[in-house]
Amino acid sequence: MRENIHVGHRHQKLAKSLLSSKLAKTWVTVKICISLFFIFLLGESRFQVISVFPRNINKNATTTTKIPKTIIKIPLNCTPLNNNKTTQTCPSNYPTKLEPAITTSEACPDYFRWIHRDLEVWQKIGITRETLEKAKPNAHFRVVIKSGKLYVHKYKKAFQTRDVFTIWGILQLLRMYPGQIPDLELLFLCDDKPAIWKRDFKNGTWPPPPLFRYCGHRDAYDIVFPDWSFWGWPELNIKEWNKLSVALQEGNKRVKWEDRIPYAYWKGNPRVSPIRGDLMRCNFSEEYDPMVRLYAQDWRGESKKGFKGSNLEDQCTHRYKIYIEGKAWSVSEKYILSCDSMTLLVKPQYYDFFIRSMVPMKHYWPIRPRKKCGDLKFAVEWGNNNTEKAQVIGRQGSEYMMKNLDMKYVYDYMLYTLQGYGKLMKLDVTVPENATEVCSETIACPITDGGLIRQCMDDSLVISPSVKAACNLHKPYGDNEIKMILKERQNAERKVMKWTDEYWNLRSGK
Ligand SMILES: *[C@@H]1O[C@H](CO)[C@@H](O)[C@H](O)[C@H]1NC(C)=O
Ligand SMILES: *[C@@H]1O[C@H](CO)[C@@H](O)[C@H](O)[C@H]1NC(C)=O
Numbered sequence: 144m145r146e147n148i149h150v151g152h153r154h155q156k157l158a159k160s161l162l163s164s165k166l167a168k169t170w171v172t173v174k175i176c177i178s179l180f181f182i183f184l185l186g187e188s189r190f191q192v193i194s195v196f197p198r199n200i201n202k203n204a205t206t207t208t209k210i211p212k213t214i215i216k217i218p219l220n221c222t223p224l225n226n227n228k229t230t231q232t233c234p235s236n237y238p239t240k241l242e243p244a245i246t247t248s249e250a251c252p253d254y255f256r257w258i259h260r261d262l263e264v265w266q267k268i269g270i271t272r273e274t275l276e277k278a279k280p281n282a283h284f285r286v287v288i289k290s291g292k293l294y295v296h297k298y299k300k301a302f303q304t305r306d307v308f309t310i311w312g313i314l315q316l317l318r319m320y321p322g323q324i325p326d327l328e329l330l331f332l333c334d335d336k337p338a339i340w341k342r343d344f345k346n347g348t349w350p351p352p353p354l355f356r357y358c359g360h361r362d363a364y365d366i367v368f369p370d371w372s373f374w375g376w377p378e379l380n381i382k383e384w385n386k387l388s389v390a391l392q393e394g395n396k397r398v399k400w401e402d403r404i405p406y407a408y409w410k411g412n413p414r415v416s417p418i419r420g421d422l423m424r425c426n427f428s429e430e431y432d433p434m435v436r437l438y439a440q441d442w443r444g445e446s447k448k449g450f451k452g453s454n455l456e457d458q459c460t461h462r463y464k465i466y467i468e469g470k471a472w473s474v475s476e477k478y479i480l481s482c483d484s485m486t487l488l489v490k491p492q493y494y495d496f497f498i499r500s501m502v503p504m505k506h507y508w509p510i511r512p513r514k515k516c517g518d519l520k521f522a523v524e525w526g527n528n529n530t531e532k533a534q535v536i537g538r539q540g541s542e543y544m545m546k547n548l549d550m551k552y553v554y555d556y557m558l559y560t561l562q563g564y565g566k567l568m569k570l571d572v573t574v575p576e577n578a579t580e581v582c583s584e585t586i587a588c589p590i591t592d593g594g595l596i597r598q599c600m601d602d603s604l605v606i607s608p609s610v611k612a613a614c615n616l617h618k619p620y621g622d623n624e625i626k627m628i629l630k631e632r633q634n635a636e637r638k639v640m641k642w643t644d645e646y647w648n649l650r651s652g653k
């Protein structure tokens with residue numbers, strides 16, 4: 144029930160913030176309709192099963208818009224505790240196939256157009272058993288999806304609960320779009336850094352093994368997939384994304400942009416990478432005010448204090464926020480970009496699935512890694528001299544996140560990635576000997592300590608199949624389009640670089 148209150152609320156809020164934009168009006172109408180639909184459902188809250196979709200979906204009807212007569216709500220079905228030693232079983236009442244009743248003409252966000260490129264290397268030959276198994280030494284676990292059921296074979300322990308929440312996420316996808324995920328086997332690596340480097344697969348070893356991961360790199364073949372934190376990062380008190388993105392949006396309203404501290408803010412763990420340690424040196428200059436406020440986050444200390452000082456939604460208090468990579472990409476990226484202060488993005492080497500379509504000077508201000516201190520000071524001064532423009536960049540970055548990173552799109556991205564990947568399977572999908580079937584129940588039900596892990600799961604549980612179909616996938620980027628995108632990005636970066644260098648040359652009297 145909570146889920147729906149939540150969804151309705153969220154869409155209303157999104158709608159409000161977008162009303163000013165003419166372009167968004169039709170989209171808003173659609174969202175409002177959906178909100179009303181959910182509100183309508185709330186009226187009948189006494190029943191678990193509010194109503195039921197027609198069992199046999201007429202294939203011909205899938206292309207037309209049909210408001211569902213009925214909708215099912217299937218909460219977690221935990222075996223009662225007093226049942227001694229009975230193991231939790233996976234329920235059989237969740238529908239195995241359901242076509243969403245509402246088809247849309249809504250286009251997917253642009254970042255979906257990279258999916259094809261991530262899978263391109265296997266397009267010609269497909270993925271054979273031999274190709275897949277080469278990825279096994281790197282993987283933390285194997286996921287097998289067969290007839291809509293999910294099996295896991297764990298190889299190594301992953302850091303914290305990364306693997307648990309990644310698998311949880313895929314399980315929610317199965318609940319969201321039952322019957323739409325093809326049979327497949329995939330291997331997942333939960334580390335920060337890529338493992339399948341291009342340089343290692345030049346000749347005889349073609350094609351490279353497919354390995355799923357949270358971020359990609361220009362020189363690697365790893366397949367990019369949403370990270371665990373969309374479903375929660377309980378160890379750091381970070382809520383799942385549905386709840387948190389709403390809180391972050393609320394947080395934006397707390398302090399008006401003009402009233403925010405006119406400095407660039409960063410708080411994080413500086414010890415995870417040299418570039419972060421380097422950033423900390425921007426804190427000080429004898430000659431000028433460096434215009435930054437940098438704080439080392441001590442997660443262990445925070446954890447002891449109950450995370451009082453690290454609430455993400457309270458961190459939008461400065462006009463500028465810095466994003467800088469950790470060991471590889473950092474989960475903090477989406478939280479930083481969600482704040483509508485202008486993001487100063489230290490040019491990253493690693494990319495997650497959504498950053499690839501973000502544009503410098505539209506969504507963020509680019510910072511050169513090697514000249515970050517000077518670049519940061521210039522950016523902040525520029526922003527304080529051009530407050531309107533800085534606010535626009537901040538707002539556009541934040542809107543990109545709120546709109547394009549709605550949880551529905553995250554699932555849509557996963558759906559299309561797995562559908563594309565599934566098509567490449569040139570092997571008999573088999574459940575390995577020691578794999579176990581897992582479902583939301585087997586993961587969540589045994590966790591009864593009242594802690595944040597279970598809370599994140601309860602909050603992110605998908606309780607109904609989506610009534611709305613996945614967004615429409617654009618055709619993949621062609622080579623020329625990619626070139627254009629990269630060229631535009633480079634031009635924007637060069638422009639900023641030129642301004643910055645001119646400013647510093649003038650100051651140093653060159
Ligand atoms: C779909 O439509 C075609 C022709 O319009 C019809 O022959 C067929 O029986 C329909 N299929 C179903 C499942 O209703
Ligand atoms: C649980 O098991 C214990 C010992 O095995 C037994 O004494 C008890 O009656 C059982 N309780 C229930 C509810 O089955």
Ligand SMILES: *[C@@H]1O[C@H](CO)[C@@H](O)[C@H](O)[C@H]1NC(C)=O
Nearest residue numbers: 341342343344345346347348
């Ligand atoms: C690829 O081939 C070149 C020579 O053609 C050889 O020097 C190199 O070691 C090979 N690389 C791999 C990874 O096999």
Ligand SMILES: *[C@@H]1O[C@H](CO)[C@@H](O)[C@H](O)[C@H]1NC(C)=O
Nearest residue numbers: 423426427435436437438439
């Ligand atoms: C950076 O400067 C701020 C303000 O002067 C200070 O509070 C903070 O502790 C400094 N950070 C580091 C890592 O020295």
Ligand SMILES: *[C@@H]1O[C@H](CO)[C@@H](O)[C@H](O)[C@H]1NC(C)=O
Nearest residue numbers: 521522524525526527528646
């Ligand atoms: C901001 O304005 C001040 C005062 O006009 C000027 O000295 C400074 O160079 C400007 N800085 C930037 C980065 O535009």
Ligand SMILES: *[C@@H]1O[C@H](CO)[C@@H](O)[C@H](O)[C@H]1NC(C)=O
Nearest residue numbers: 296297298574575576577578
């Ligand atoms: C399954 O587990 C058993 C016992 O731990 C082990 O002997 C066997 O090799 C495993 N099979 C596979 C395919 O890993």
